[in-house]
Amino acid sequence: MRKNNNIIMSLRGITLWCVWLCLWEVSWGAVKQYKFDVQYMYGEPDCVEQVVIGINGHFPGPTITAEEGDTLHIILTNNLVTEGTVLHWHGIRQYGTPWADGTASISQCAIAPGQTFHYRFTVDRAGTYFYHGHYGLQKTAGLYGSLIVNLAKGKKEAFHYDGELNLLLSDWWHKTTLEQEVGLSSIPFRWVNEPQSLLINGRGQYNCSLAANVMKTSLSECKFRGNEECAPQIFDVHPNKTYRIRIASATSLASLNLAIGHRLVVVEADGNYVKPFTVDDIDIYSGETYSVLLRTNQDPKKNYWISIGVRGRKPNTPQGLTILNYKTNSATVLPTSPPPITPQWDDYNRSKTFTYNIFGLKGTQKPPKYYDRRLLLLNTQNLVRGYTKWAINNVSLTLPSIPYLASVKFNVNGSFDTKIPPNTFSEGYDIYNPPLNPNANTGSGVYMFQLNQVVDVILQNANVMKGQNSEIHPWHLHGHDFWVLGYGDGKFQQSDERKFNLKNPPLRNNVVVFPYGWTALRFRADNPGVWAFHCHIQPHLYMGMGVVFAEALLNVKRIPNQALACGLLRNVSIHKKHN
């Protein structure tokens, strides 16, 4: 099948770069082609009409299902009127295809309106993933969808299940993303505030409640025919079976807690197996994915709530709800008990208990014992020239207009700060009573790693600018998994290293930093490219909460011209053709 596809592609002769890409393609797996038309459209995610970003006329975007080893070829046409766009394939490591990571200003030029970009990359590992916009607040506007990679045929999962459900979770605002952006970059600063609704597979209810009959609410009961855009997607199950529930959080802001009125066995996190453990509900932060096993061992005469609620921030958003429908009942039968109560938002000990329980499944690759390089990254809120920003070691990331991948590799002068950002922060920094930090500034510098360097990152949380508060930050690394070596409260001390888990740490690409705490992770710089590492809370990233890692760029071989189609990069193109 692969061969045929290649021939067809060559015959079509779409572009020269396609030809060599096709030839170079890895030899296992099929090529799965998707055509994605990205455009604004009317939608009613939470029953309130709004302009949303859709793909092929739908919100959320289509679910991509592939097999380990397949090559995905997504032909993205940007039909937004005046906005560029990109798509990031969250959790896919992009070995050999750093230009396909879908990060504007980092891996590629934003795709201009009317233009078509070809993403081609291998999904080399089974697991639960998703994709989303990575430009401005386009993710918040609805640019996301599920990406599920199944095991190659003949291979067996580490656990048994009879069926599979897929939950893509998100949060939703009635304020336009443009207004959110303007507020975040205004003096005085205006925060986006809490979302109006929580969505399960793009569906929520703002003006009514599914649970009006069983709980105290001023909202009336939702009445749906079922074909409404905001009608809940009901999940059918048979009694006494085991279901794998895939969960991905594409939230812009909200940390969530998911409960289904059944015990859940956590078996996968961010595309990696974890040591199974059983919980009543799970916490899931923006950017994280999980698989949990659910045994339908409850009363089959009833249906059950699937509910999500906000944690980690004082919530002002109703629970997101849908129904787990035992096929022994009609789908219209409502659960007879109220939905599970979301744990108290600031019960961080409960959150920590859940998170600290995640270990790599036996057989998970072990971390190198030693690191070559360590970064201590202090997370602070700062005022920079009157603007409210997040900064890492006093540098608030401002993305350049020309993507790093090309500008670092081809030495395009002046396109980013050549000053390398600091490896650490001042020893005397009091995370509980932070100084005013007048030296914080914006910057676009890059941390540079050599091939296969082992890098430790200690993320250090602190008090915010005003009042006594420290916020949760879920960090996400592109292009890699990392081992989560440990967490701790307070300021990281050299002695904390002794507590690092080098035995069975989970491999992940997302990790949370708890209030006033630190999180330690380790990864190997084995993927030539330029990779973002950032807080996955969209407005935090927008406010500068991220860093950029450039890794062994001499080893980056091919960047298609398409990824360079902006600004001064035309000179790069000339250079490439004549060298």
Added chain:
Amino acid sequence: MRKNNNIIMSLRGITLWCVWLCLWEVSWGAVKQYKFDVQYMYGEPDCVEQVVIGINGHFPGPTITAEEGDTLHIILTNNLVTEGTVLHWHGIRQYGTPWADGTASISQCAIAPGQTFHYRFTVDRAGTYFYHGHYGLQKTAGLYGSLIVNLAKGKKEAFHYDGELNLLLSDWWHKTTLEQEVGLSSIPFRWVNEPQSLLINGRGQYNCSLAANVMKTSLSECKFRGNEECAPQIFDVHPNKTYRIRIASATSLASLNLAIGHRLVVVEADGNYVKPFTVDDIDIYSGETYSVLLRTNQDPKKNYWISIGVRGRKPNTPQGLTILNYKTNSATVLPTSPPPITPQWDDYNRSKTFTYNIFGLKGTQKPPKYYDRRLLLLNTQNLVRGYTKWAINNVSLTLPSIPYLASVKFNVNGSFDTKIPPNTFSEGYDIYNPPLNPNANTGSGVYMFQLNQVVDVILQNANVMKGQNSEIHPWHLHGHDFWVLGYGDGKFQQSDERKFNLKNPPLRNNVVVFPYGWTALRFRADNPGVWAFHCHIQPHLYMGMGVVFAEALLNVKRIPNQALACGLLRNVSIHKKHN
């Protein structure tokens, strides 16, 4: 001064193309440099807070004042987050600098976020102009400002005046431009509807009325300290003087009527002198500019309303108001009579009387007697694959992502339709009972003209798709003035040509087509470049109501790389360097 500027620019060595541009620069006039930072910001144009596009933190953008012969060097930095942008210098012909016309998809690639573009062009003729966005609906979102070109020192105007006032008129919506765009390109179609407010120099009042004390209105009187963004700009005058009032209409939709309670002598239209004529009020269509002389010969103990109201569409927008303040009074003294009543919106005879009265001032260049080429352009509303469109000779313009100027000149294959659009429409077409027009389609074809060809265009209006109605369309030609040879009711006949005014037609770059009527114009294709010719009603252009003229492209010498910084054009760049 010019020499010094060039040296400084060269020393700075900003970009290579700048060097030759500086050397090439015409030898008369000074270089006036402006730095424009384009960004979204909060604003209250009509006292209701909204997100608007501002320049350097202000809405509308700064007024540019220059002298005939000056070179304007506008350094535009795009600080919109994810949107490209351009600025069109409306009425400036751009001889020798077609790449600086500021039309996305036509003269240049949209400037990507974070990037800076250098517009350099000569303002070769004194007159009243303005500038505005020419990408998506960015003009509607507030991207505009005044551009006034004074006579060179020592030269005298054709009329005397003691002082000058400047009115930049526009219309304002509370619906976001994104939502307007989505509505216009949705099935079912959603019209933008009438504006909420009319603005004079970016200021209007939505929730209150300046004239509450003298007219019947449910709105309360506006109370201003004066420093509010939406407080009216009051125009000071001294009694018994003559004022030149410069007027430009940057409306998105509205045709306006302006009255000031004084007789007005029309002396300039679109940067050209006209034979002076006296009126009580003037009609002004989107894209038009005028100068009128006003003698302050009224009772100096009173102040007077400056009022604008909607014409040509059934209005649903209150008058825009401000005050002409005789300095003999305090600025806070309100006029004692109600504002002038805007003439009935559909009194087209009144509109025609005004428009048909405009002739070129004696000495205005006369049109060539004969044409080399004639286009009959039928304006129709059509359904194309379910979408509501405007079409010209059955072709609804869809702009390509790569600008014509480069793609036509350098033969970039596939970037636009090579099929040339039709010169005329079917003879049997009944403009009062139009057929269903099932053959209308979208297209991006270009009309090609040879250097110095004399081109006639007859714009033919018709019934809209539903009901008995025909709308006003103000057409604007880039890169040229044209002679307005005549107007007529009904369908243009060969015999109408006998009525053409070849004696003293006005030279303009905007002209209105009345309902069920035709308008004839003539121009010389003496400006190598690619030029838009379109209805200046922003949503109509968005729906495809325009055509593109490519003129003598072999004679286009220089296109700076900056204007080519998108898509396949990198290949052009390579080509240029090596030929």
